[in-house]
Amino acid sequence: MTTSRPDPSSPRWVRIAAPAAVVVLALVALWQLYVTVSGIRPQVLPSPARVLGQGWAHRDDLAAHTWSTLQVTIIGFAVSLVVAWALAIVVDFSPWLRRALVPLFVVSQTLPIIAIAPLMIIWFGFGLLPKVLVIALATFFPMAIGLIEGFAAADREAGALLRSMGASRGQVFRYVRLPSALPRFFTALRIGITYAVVGAVFAEYVGATSGLGIYMSTQKNSFRTDLVLAAVLVTAALSLALYLLTYLVERIVAPWALTTGNRT
Amino acid sequence: MSAVTVSAVRRSFADRPVLDGIDFDVAGGEFVSVIGPSGSGKSTLFGLIAGLDTPDTGTVTVGGAPAAPGRAALMPQKDLLFPWRSVVDNCALGLEVQGIPRAEARARAANLFPAFGLAGFENARPGELSGGMRQRAALARTVVQGRDVVLLDEPFGALDSLTRTDMQLWLQDVWMRDRWTVLMITHDVREAVLLSDRVLVLSPRPARIRHEVRVPLPRPRTLETLTDPDFVALERELVDILHSTA
Numbered sequence: 001m002t003t004s005r006p007d008p009s010s011p012r013w014v015r016i017a018a019p020a021a022v023v024v025l026a027l028v029a030l031w032q033l034y035v036t037v038s039g040i041r042p043q044v045l046p047s048p049a050r051v052l053g054q055g056w057a058h059r060d061d062l063a064a065h066t067w068s069t070l071q072v073t074i075i076g077f078a079v080s081l082v083v084a085w086a087l088a089i090v091v092d093f094s095p096w097l098r099r100a101l102v103p104l105f106v107v108s109q110t111l112p113i114i115a116i117a118p119l120m121i122i123w124f125g126f127g128l129l130p131k132v133l134v135i136a137l138a139t140f141f142p143m144a145i146g147l148i149e150g151f152a153a154a155d156r157e158a159g160a161l162l163r164s165m166g167a168s169r170g171q172v173f174r175y176v177r178l179p180s181a182l183p184r185f186f187t188a189l190r191i192g193i194t195y196a197v198v199g200a201v202f203a204e205y206v207g208a209t210s211g212l213g214i215y216m217s218t219q220k221n222s223f224r225t226d227l228v229l230a231a232v233l234v235t236a237a238l239s240l241a242l243y244l245l246t247y248l249v250e251r252i253v254a255p256w257a258l259t260t261g262n263r264t
Numbered sequence: 265m266s267a268v269t270v271s272a273v274r275r276s277f278a279d280r281p282v283l284d285g286i287d288f289d290v291a292g293g294e295f296v297s298v299i300g301p302s303g304s305g306k307s308t309l310f311g312l313i314a315g316l317d318t319p320d321t322g323t324v325t326v327g328g329a330p331a332a333p334g335r336a337a338l339m340p341q342k343d344l345l346f347p348w349r350s351v352v353d354n355c356a357l358g359l360e361v362q363g364i365p366r367a368e369a370r371a372r373a374a375n376l377f378p379a380f381g382l383a384g385f386e387n388a389r390p391g392e393l394s395g396g397m398r399q400r401a402a403l404a405r406t407v408v409q410g411r412d413v414v415l416l417d418e419p420f421g422a423l424d425s426l427t428r429t430d431m432q433l434w435l436q437d438v439w440m441r442d443r444w445t446v447l448m449i450t451h452d453v454r455e456a457v458l459l460s461d462r463v464l465v466l467s468p469r470p471a472r473i474r475h476e477v478r479v480p481l482p483r484p485r486t487l488e489t490l491t492d493p494d495f496v497a498l499e500r501e502l503v504d505i506l507h508s509t510a
Contacts, residue, residue, distance in 0.1 A: 158344050164314040165358040165409065166334025175357065179348040256347040256389065 046226035055230030061215070066234050068210040069200050073242070075128065076135025077196040084140050088147035092177065093169070102148070109141035113202060121207040131203040131211075138199035139192040146188025150181025183257035186250040190243055197239040265328055267292045267413050267445035268313060268336075273322035275308055282308050283319070284470035290413070293443040297456035299502065300466030300474075306449045309471075310415050313447065314338045327412030334362070337411040341418045343402040345390035351401050352377070352386040358409035376404045379438055396427045403435070407444060416448040420455065429487070432458055436484055453502045457495060458485055465505050475505050 028048045034040075035047035042050055055062060087105075091098045113134060120130035154177040162172045204213025212231045219227040250258060268290040275283040282305040290296045298306055311317040312324050315332040324331040337358065345354045352374050359369035377383045380400045390398060399419060406414055419435070420428045432455055439446060439459075450456050456463045457479055465475040481494060489495050 155342075155344065157340050157342055158346070160311075160314075160316055161338060161340055161344050162357075162361065163316055163333050164336070164338040165361040167361045171361055175361070176346070179346065182348075254348065256391075 043223045043225055046229065051226050051229045051233065054224075054226040055233065058227060058230070062212075062230060062234055065210055065212050065215040065231070066238065068208075069197070069204065069212040069235075070238065072128065072131045072204070072211060073135065073196050073200040073238075076132040076200060077139060077193065079132055080136040080139045080192065080196070081143065083136065084143040084147060088144050088151065089173075091148055092151040092173065098148075102145075105141055105144050108137060111137065113138055113199065117203050117206045120203070126207055126209055131200060131208065134203035135196050135199040138195045138202075142191045142195070143185070143188045146184050146191075147181055150184035150188075151177045153184065154180035179254070182250075182254040186246060186254065186257060189249075190246050193242045193246060194239050197235060197242065201235055265292065266290060266325075267294070267327060268447060269323070269325045270309070270313070271323050273309075273312065273319040273324060275305075275312065275317070275319050277308075281470035283312075284472050286322070286471065286473060288464055288473055288476070290445055290447055292412075292445050294461050295439060295446045295448070295459055296462045296464065297448045297450055297460040298464045298466060299450055299453060299456050299506065300471060301468045301506065302451070304466045304469050305471040306466060307417065309466075310338065310417055310447075310449060313413070314415055335411060336413040336415050337406045337409040338415045339402055339406040339417060339419055341421060343390075343398045343422075345393075345398055345401055345405075347390055349390075350387045351382065351390060351393065354390060355401055355405040355408055357405060362409070373404065373408050376408055379441070380404045381434070395423050396431055399423065399431060400434075403438075407438075407442070412445060414444045414446045416446060418449055418451065421451065428452075428455070433484075433486070435459065440483060453499055453506065454490070457481075457498050457502065458489065463502060465502065475502075477502060 032048050035045060046054070087101060091101055116137065117130070117134050120133055124130040124133070151173075158176045158180075159172050162176055167175065200211070201213040201216070204211035204215075205217050206213075208214040212235055216228050216231045219225075219231070247258075266289040270289075271287050273283055273286045274281065286309065288296075298309065300306055308317070312319055313326060313331055314336050315326075315334070326332075326335040329335065345351070346357075349357070352370050355373035355376070356366070356369035359372060360366060364372075374386055377386060380403070382397060382401060382404065385393065385397065385401075390401070393401060399422075403416075403419065406416075420431050423431060436459055448456070448459065460479050463477045463479060464473050465477070466472070467474040477498060479498060481489060481492065481498075485495075
């Protein structure tokens, strides 16, 4: 046979996505119906058709701000990733540092970002740094904890097996603890990446020269509810795209985590 | 020279004595089984020989030197094949830990594959193997390390009885070819008699060596051996000892 095998993932994909698509379409239809029937002013509630139409009309503007937000998100998230990995590894090797640092990680997650973000602007200005810090603050905790717990969840007997082979602490980490942590890490990564986009938009909302956040803020102030919602739509799409991207990365980096059902 | 010597070994955990003066030797090339009631300290004993733990008093030597990690090769109860490594990479793990370059480690592990019934599965993932193949891969990972002693902790406990018998006879075959020194923990009296030169029986906790039985049956032992009167008598003797302590 010369024809390629049918891709088994696409029908499955359709089956998985179809129910959500049906619900979303139904809600959008309801919304459109309500706006049309009630005659509500578009400054208060624009119809979905108007949101899409105006969003499309302002696509150049939206694209520029989206690009800006995406850059900030990626830089902030990358910083957060590097710090989370570094500290999680340090904590894994040192029980003392674990006791010293993990409570601080928890505190970092309890800080109200809504209060911290404006202070970041005051301290660090309107540039990249305050936004990177807000994103890092919002996303660091789930990833660091995911990694720390992932390392700790490695099979103890597997560690003993490696030690019986004469493995050093570093080798046990490399051969057992690190790969064992990856399934949990990717779960944490998915949580983190969605926080990252929201964190970026929030940081921009408080003060920025460009980005979806400041765009929403400006449009709200000129009563362009339709454009605010268009930016919200783009934000959601961006989060969803990055979220799905984590599955692709997982498939490349840790395919066994997806195929063996070895997730804990 | 003995491959393993255990003399006057005592070990307690939180003031609960687990091993209460254990003495025995294993000669080079000998196949010795340790049987005993559950919780009698068999795994503790293996931990000491593998160098993962140290006795409170007494000494353990492997290959003439004090027991230490890297002197005995351990096959744990669970196969512990890592899903993130191919089968051959799993088998090469111990050599990689020793610092042998990855390509050479893989080649040395792959050399065992035909005799271990794993030929063609070098690059498979462990999840693609049957239960018996997984145990053979775990054993290959153990013996390829080239250590003085092979420690088998209930190697076939997870298998169905048909597969287990096949694996026992197969293990005897590969063992007869290379004659590694083997110390095996098992709950299965029949398995112990079938495979061993000598069977040590531990008492309930705190454990001592309660009894020692030589198995003079000729090798290779086969399915017929299982019904040989001498075999049955030895099996009977061991079962009686185990039940009189329980």
